[in-house]
Amino acid sequence: MRAMPTNWAMKVADKKTKSFLQRLQQNAKDTRDILTAAESPSPDEKVEGTIVYAIVHSNLPPTEKTPGRIYQEVATVSAAGFETTASAMRLILYHVYSNAEILQRLRQELTSISTQPSELILKELEELPYLTAVLKEGMRLSPAVASRAARITDKDLFYKGWRIPARSPVGMTTLLMHTNEKLYPEPMRFIPDRWMESSSRKASSYGFAPFSRGTRICLGMHLAWAEMCMLLATLVQNFNFTIKNATASDFEFERDDMGIGTKAGHNLMVHVAVN
Numbered sequence: 001m002r003a004m005p006t007n008w009a010m011k012v013a014d015k016k017t018k019s020f021l022q023r024l025q026q027n028a029k030d031t032r033d034i035l036t037a038a039e040s041p042s043p044d045e046k047v048e049g050t051i052v053y054a055i056v057h058s059n060l061p062p063t064e065k066t067p068g069r070i071y072q073e074v075a076t077v078s079a080a081g082f083e084t085t086a087s088a089m090r091l092i093l094y095h096v097y098s099n100a101e102i103l104q105r106l107r108q109e110l111t112s113i114s115t116q117p118s119e120l121i122l123k124e125l126e127e128l129p130y131l132t133a134v135l136k137e138g139m140r141l142s143p144a145v146a147s148r149a150a151r152i153t154d155k156d157l158f159y160k161g162w163r164i165p166a167r168s169p170v171g172m173t174t175l176l177m178h179t180n181e182k183l184y185p186e187p188m189r190f191i192p193d194r195w196m197e198s199s200s201r202k203a204s205s206y207g208f209a210p211f212s213r214g215t216r217i218c219l220g221m222h223l224a225w226a227e228m229c230m231l232l233a234t235l236v237q238n239f240n241f242t243i244k245n246a247t248a249s250d251f252e253f254e255r256d257d258m259g260i261g262t263k264a265g266h267n268l269m270v271h272v273a274v275n
Contacts, residue, residue, distance in 0.1 A: 027078060031071040051077060079259075084144035085224050087260050088210075089231060090268045091251040092138035095190040096232070097241040097270070098248075102192060105130055106236045125229045133195035135228050136208070141190065143174045143210035144218075146256040174209055175253055175260075183207040188252065242271040 006021055013021060031052070037043055038053040047053055052070055063069070096102050109130045113120070125131060148171035157164040164170060179187035184194065184207075195204075211218035218224070235241075246264065255261035 027075045031074045088138050088142040091142040094251050122226050125233050133192040136195045137192045139210035140178045142260050146260050147258050148173050240273045240275050
């Protein structure tokens, strides 16, 4: 697939494949531009703060500094570091601003923080139970990755009356677990209060994994959580969103795009006013 000439593939691809290929081309161009700037004799402060600059000026061997290697880093950060968080936040913002009770409870809870909205402290936000509940409910319905995560064990696995031979890939999408009615009653409804109950908190110990689990857990888990905490708290305190011509189903899982493919795609159209 990588050896296929992109310009040729663009001629025969459908609309969505063309969009994907265009994104790859843009990532490649971005990488070349940042790499050129990072290797310049006098890079500006903005360039010096990039991952590319850190790699180029590190003690890594030359094989880890090739354009191809750096391109992979840029593509990974832009996809895993941005789109996953944005996908969860789209769903969360829709439900928060479509439900006056949720919005009011969030705003009321945030008033308990002593700092001004422009001086939010992450540690204080992480201690707010309802804010945490809203974020967890959003990640339950939009756990970033839709594709099945495969695992392999060296030993036979036994499940009820079944024997799964050793070395057999076993996979399941996190969404199946997150929408299990036994763990989460009314699984397709956005109900932050379920995380205020001890039963859901207990279920989360084995039935909640938006960042995956074990040795394959998301490397950016703490960064993503911090971003969502700060962003939601800032928006809720400062802005009113009016959402038109959208329903909850627009932000539900519709297809596997590796990420969560929804009817609304990447869009959440709103009218914004200062609170």
